[in-house]
Amino acid sequence: MNISYNWLKNYLNIDKSPDELSLILTDIGLEVEAVEKVESIPGGLEGLVVGEVLSAEQHPNADKLRITKVNVGTDTPLDIVCGAPNCRAGLKVIVATVGTTCHPLSGEPFKITKSKIRGEVSEGMLCGEDEIGLGTSHAGIVELPADVQVGTLVKDFYDIKDDFRFEIGLTPNRADAASHLGVARDLAAYFRTSYTLPNVEAFVEGPVQGTTVVVESEDAPRYSGVNISGVKVAESPDWLKEKLNTIGIRSINNIVDITNYILHDLGQPLHAFDAAKISGNKIVVRKATEGEPFKTLDGVDRKLSAEDLVIADAEKPMCIAGVFGGEFSGVTESTTDIFLESAYFNSVSVRKTSKRHNLKTDSSFRFERGTDPNITVFALKRAALLIQEVAGGAISSSLVDVYPAPVEPFKFEVSYRNVQRLIGKDIPTEVIKDIILALGIVITSEKEGILAVEVPAYKVDVTREVDVIEEVLRIYGYNNIELKSQILASLNTQEKPDKETVLNQVADLLVANGFREILSNSLTKSSYADDEATAVKLFNPLSSDLDTMRQNMLFSALTAVEYNQKRKQGDLKIFEYGKTYHLKEDGYDEKQRFALAIAGKQGSEQWNISSKNVNFYNLKSAVDTIVRRLKIEGLQIVETANANLSYGLDYMKGQKVLVSLGAVHHDALKKVDVDGQVYFADFDWDLVIKTIRKNTIKYKEVSKFPAVRRDLALLVDEEISFDKLKSVALKTDRKLLKEVNIFDVYKGDKLPEGKKSYALSFTIQDEEKTLNDKQIDSIIQKLIINFEKETGAVVR
Numbered sequence: 001m002n003i004s005y006n007w008l009k010n011y012l013n014i015d016k017s018p019d020e021l022s023l024i025l026t027d028i029g030l031e032v033e034a035v036e037k038v039e040s041i042p043g044g045l046e047g048l049v050v051g052e053v054l055s056a057e058q059h060p061n062a063d064k065l066r067i068t069k070v071n072v073g074t075d076t077p078l079d080i081v082c083g084a085p086n087c088r089a090g091l092k093v094i095v096a097t098v099g100t101t102c103h104p105l106s107g108e109p110f111k112i113t114k115s116k117i118r119g120e121v122s123e124g125m126l127c128g129e130d131e132i133g134l135g136t137s138h139a140g141i142v143e144l145p146a147d148v149q150v151g152t153l154v155k156d157f158y159d160i161k162d163d164f165r166f167e168i169g170l171t172p173n174r175a176d177a178a179s180h181l182g183v184a185r186d187l188a189a190y191f192r193t194s195y196t197l198p199n200v201e202a203f204v205e206g207p208v209q210g211t212t213v214v215v216e217s218e219d220a221p222r223y224s225g226v227n228i229s230g231v232k233v234a235e236s237p238d239w240l241k242e243k244l245n246t247i248g249i250r251s252i253n254n255i256v257d258i259t260n261y262i263l264h265d266l267g268q269p270l271h272a273f274d275a276a277k278i279s280g281n282k283i284v285v286r287k288a289t290e291g292e293p294f295k296t297l298d299g300v301d302r303k304l305s306a307e308d309l310v311i312a313d314a315e316k317p318m319c320i321a322g323v324f325g326g327e328f329s330g331v332t333e334s335t336t337d338i339f340l341e342s343a344y345f346n347s348v349s350v351r352k353t354s355k356r357h358n359l360k361t362d363s364s365f366r367f368e369r370g371t372d373p374n375i376t377v378f379a380l381k382r383a384a385l386l387i388q389e390v391a392g393g394a395i396s397s398s399l400v401d402v403y404p405a406p407v408e409p410f411k412f413e414v415s416y417r418n419v420q421r422l423i424g425k426d427i428p429t430e431v432i433k434d435i436i437l438a439l440g441i442v443i444t445s446e447k448e449g450i451l452a453v454e455v456p457a458y459k460v461d462v463t464r465e466v467d468v469i470e471e472v473l474r475i476y477g478y479n480n481i482e483l484k485s486q487i488l489a490s491l492n493t494q495e496k497p498d499k500e501t502v503l504n505q506v507a508d509l510l511v512a513n514g515f516r517e518i519l520s521n522s523l524t525k526s527s528y529a530d531d532e533a534t535a536v537k538l539f540n541p542l543s544s545d546l547d548t549m550r551q552n553m554l555f556s557a558l559t560a561v562e563y564n565q566k567r568k569q570g571d572l573k574i575f576e577y578g579k580t581y582h583l584k585e586d587g588y589d590e591k592q593r594f595a596l597a598i599a600g601k602q603g604s605e606q607w608n609i610s611s612k613n614v615n616f617y618n619l620k621s622a623v624d625t626i627v628r629r630l631k632i633e634g635l636q637i638v639e640t641a642n643a644n645l646s647y648g649l650d651y652m653k654g655q656k657v658l659v660s661l662g663a664v665h666h667d668a669l670k671k672v673d674v675d676g677q678v679y680f681a682d683f684d685w686d687l688v689i690k691t692i693r694k695n696t697i698k699y700k701e702v703s704k705f706p707a708v709r710r711d712l713a714l715l716v717d718e719e720i721s722f723d724k725l726k727s728v729a730l731k732t733d734r735k736l737l738k739e740v741n742i743f744d745v746y747k748g749d750k751l752p753e754g755k756k757s758y759a760l761s762f763t764i765q766d767e768e769k770t771l772n773d774k775q776i777d778s779i780i781q782k783l784i785i786n787f788e789k790e791t792g793a794v795v796r
Contacts, residue, residue: 002247003183004038005164007265011184011195018164021187025166028190029474030177034167038246042133043109044162047100048154049073050144051126053091056082061118070095070126073151081122086140094127094134094142094154105130134158163246173461175369179267182458189438189475203381203395210397211278211339216286219309220321222344222403223285224376226384227275229337231255231393240390254390255331255338258383260362268342268371268379269363271311271319275337277329280314283339288317296359297325308353309345322350322367324359337396340387342380344373344407347460352540370460373407409442409454410463416449419469425481427472435475436468499689502630503577506594509629513622515573515596520556522579524548527671528555530643534583549581553595553682554644554664558672561599565675571600573614573622577685594683596622596661599676616648616663617743619679623661626683627651630692632658636723637742644668645680647745652723653691659683707738707765710780713796714758715751720791722758729762732786733779736771739763757796 005018014021022032051072059065059081066087069077072095080095087093096102096112102125103109114123129135129142148157168183176182181197188195210227236244236257244251247264251257259270275281288294288304294317295301304310309321318329322345331338351368354360377399384395414436416429433451436443441462442454455462462471473481507517523546529535530551541547550556553576561572575596582589598619601611627635632653640648640660648662661681669678714725726740744759751757764771764779787793 001168001170001178003166003168003180004243004246005166006161007163007180007243007246008184008187011181011197012187012191012193014187018166022166024187024190025168025183027477027479028186029171029174030183030186031169032166033169036165036167038163038165039160040163040242040245041103041158041160043101043103045132045134045153045155045158045160047096048127048132049095049097050148050150050152050154050157051078051093051095052150053087053089053093053126056087056089059118059120061120065118067120068126070124071150072097072124078123079121080124080126081117081120082126082141084126084128084140086143087126091141092144092146092148092150094132094144096125096127096132098123100124102127102131103133105133105136163242165246165248172369175366175371175460176267176458178366178369179264181266185440186475189435189440192434192438197378198382200378200381200385203385205399206395206397208397210281210400211275212282213400213402214282214284215402216284217309219287219346219349220285220343220402221346221405221407222373222376222401223283224342224380224399224401224403225283226340226380226395226399227337227397228340228384228387228393229275229396231336231338231387231391233331233333233335233391237390253331253333255335255387258386258390259340261386262379262383263362263366266375266379266382267366268375269322269366270379270383271325271341271363272331273318273329273339273341274331274335275339276335278313278318278339279316282314283341284312284314285321285343286310286312292317294320295327296320297327297330299327302357305353305356307349308356309349311341320353320357320359321345323354323357323364324361336393338387340380340383342376342383344371344376355542370458372456372458373403374457377401407457409456410459411444411452411454412463412465414451414453414465414468416451418465419472422466422469423473423476423481427476431476432472435472439471439475441468441471502689502692503594503685506626506629507575507577509625510575510596510622513573513625515575515622518557518560518574518576520560520576520578521546522550522581524550524555528552531582536581536583536588550578551580551582552644553578553580553593554668554680555672557595557597557680558664558668558674558678561597561678562672562674565599570676571604573598592685592689594685594688596681597678598622599674599678613677614679616661616679619661619681620649620743623651623659623681627659630688632688632691636726638721638723639745642682647747649722649742649745653687656687657684658687658691703765703767705766705768705770707763708771708776710762710764710776711743712760712762712780712783713744714760714787714793715755715796716758716791716793718747718754718756720793722760724791725758725760725787725793728786728790729760729783732782733764736764736766736775736779737762738765 018035022035025032049072051070054069054071054077056066056068059067065081065083068080068082070080071077098112098114100112101109112125126141128140129137177186184195213223213225215223233253233255236251236254240257241251244257244260249260255272259272263269287306288308288310290306292304294304310317311319311321318326345367347368347370350364354364354368416432419432420426440456443451444454445452462468525545526548529548536549538547560574564572577594580591580593598614602614603611605611636652638650638652640650640662642660644665645662646665650660651658659681664678664680722742729740741761742758743761746757764776784795
């Protein structure tokens with residue numbers, strides 16, 4: 001959304017610079033993404049000065065050129081060669097001196113230099129309108145009034161005022177700020193001042209009833225309109241074109257431009273109908289019939305739905321309500337009488353219609369988020385007066401306003417104590433009250449620290465106490481809430497560690513190891529679901545690519561990988577904390593997950609180091625680091641049963657999978673169009689939190705004696721699990737054997753049929769002395785014998 005700095009000054013007396021104001025807007029929740037200077041005339045006439053032609057003599061070498069001496073307020077007049085037919089002595093002119101950059105109406109800007117023209121020195125240029133972007137005339141140089149003082153800056157003479165355009169990233173809940181009035185209201189609340197509304201007292205209704213209005217649908221709670229006769233459709237005046245140009249709106253004609261002006265000024269969409277094209281002089285606000293044909297303003301023939309709200313006449317639809325006008329009912333150059341509409345439509349109805357026909361307009365943008373039901377008449381009066389100003393005509397009818405059930409303000413209570421508690425700061429009650437009042441919220445009563453409030457209907461997202469608290473914080477300033485100084489220890493001594501604290505610890509750990517956090521949409525394609533029967537489908541999806549709540553975190557990660565690969569950023573280490581959703585017989589199952597994914601190279605290329613591709617062990621190292629950091633013990637490691645992984649491991653806590661990790665199956669990679677191999681790990685975060693909350697912190701002295709690791713590669717039958725091998729190993733030696741881990745599983749054509757290879761590691765340590773080779777070899781031999789005896793394993 002674009003907002004004009006000068007336009008805001010129509011409402012407020014602003015003494016802040018554009019840069020200062022952009023910071024304030026961002027602080028109060030209207031994030032300014034860019035500030036751009038907008039010049040009403042390209043170049044802003046910079047460097048041009050008023051001069052006086054002292055003499056104009058014939059050029060000795062050119063019949064159509066004159067050599068002039070021009071006074072520009074300096075000690076010495078300038079010699080300038082000029083070819084304009086109206087160049088003469090005594091004329092006040094516009095002079096571009098040496099070094100000035102001129103911006104012509106067409107073509108590229110050019111810089112004035114000292115030069116020789118047909119052998120005579122020229123120290124500048126006497127300017128015509130088109131040469132400096134001032135107009136279209138090419139008849140000669142500009143002739144200024146005789147009383148203009150020599151040396152005056154031309155931009156001051158023409159009173160050229162630059163504007164600044166704020167590009168605001170408006171969040172969907174801030175429909176109340178989708179206009180200059182809305183932004184001005186927020187600034188007024190911030191500065192604790194008032195804003196000035198346009199005066200519409202000059203509006204006088206006509207003496208007779210104009211176009212008849214009949215509202216047949218509840219999706220139009222309010223419909224207002226008035227007839228204006230005798231207008232002349234023409235080009236808009238400069239002030240109107242400049243206003244619209246500043247915010248990036250193209251001028252069309254004076255009538256349409258006024259409706260666009262009001263939309264961006266007050267936030268109220270309007271529509272002007274050619275009154276002569278309204279059959280029966282009757283407006284009917286109704287639902288379309290299923291399949292009813294309609295040709296929109298863009299020339300496209302459409303079939304309407306029975307759910308679409310239309311503005312029709314006695315015979316046919318003229319406009320899709322709140323979305324788009326019809327081709328044959330709009331204002332043209334031949335229009336002399338108009339019916340001006342100002343309405344309040346149901347936001348859900350407009351949103352569905354806009355989506356159904358794939359039509360996004362400035363009007364639908366506002367209607368589908370929620371407009372102010374109580375501003376329609378004011379906007380109508382303001383627009384009618386402006387139309388009279390720029391297009392002539394007269395208000396020829398009484399004002400019609402169909403509003404059978406006025407929209408009431410939101411009424412509830414707000415506690416000072418809750419405001420301070422949720423914000424986390426003891427803000428004085430007087431300040432809280434001042435902010436609430438400055439926001440336009442009415443306080444009907446106050447008793448024992450509790451305020452009864454009425455929130456205006458235009459604040460569509462402020463319907464509860466917590467919403468008012470958010471509004472107070474927004475205006476008070478997020479930056480004014482001090483952070484408490486804390487000393488954080490890496491040793492977690494809480495009996496029940498906080499979920500967010502644990503998450504932040506793990507996130508910090510991963511970031512320190514080169515990972516980056518991503519945040520994905522919970523909506524995804526139905527083809528990404530693990531089980532269609534338990535997939536949570538949306539009744540009214542935004543698109544076919546966003547029609548299902550995700551059942552796994554894998555495809556969110558793969559989508560991020562695919563996006564980056566297509567932008568030549570394929571070396572990735574990412575993680576995400578999010579939820580998955582499944583349908584159950586009695587409702588929905590929502591699970592918290594934590595996922596990691598790696599792809600591409602292990603590091604950036606160096607001239608003396610060859611970078612290798614990431615592999616399973618890089619991922620396993622990250623997973624093991626998390627498990628150790630969270631002090632999770634007693635896990636069993638088995639081959640993964642995750643269908644989305646071609647191979648990998650499951651870390652089991654009892655009978656539940658704590659984390660699955662491995663190489664993503666090529667079928668999953670193909671679905672998302674990912675190149676190369678991706679390795680993925682998926683934590684059941686609810687189980688992680690449940691597990692670590694059962695941890696007991698015990699002090700144990702670190703052994704003074706070193707641990708020893710030995711590895712074995714075992715060929716076993718396919719049905720033999722790692723859990724079975726681990727059980728055999730721990731029974732073999734309960735005292736010195738500290739850990740048994742698996743670091744590789746291999747199945748392939750180089751092994752006998754029905755066989756697989758396990759690579760196991762064994763950590764052996766004596767707490768009381770250093771082990772010697774004989775003791776270590778003895779343990780390994782016992783392990784080999786027991787593996788062969790109980791599982792049929794063969795050492796490779």
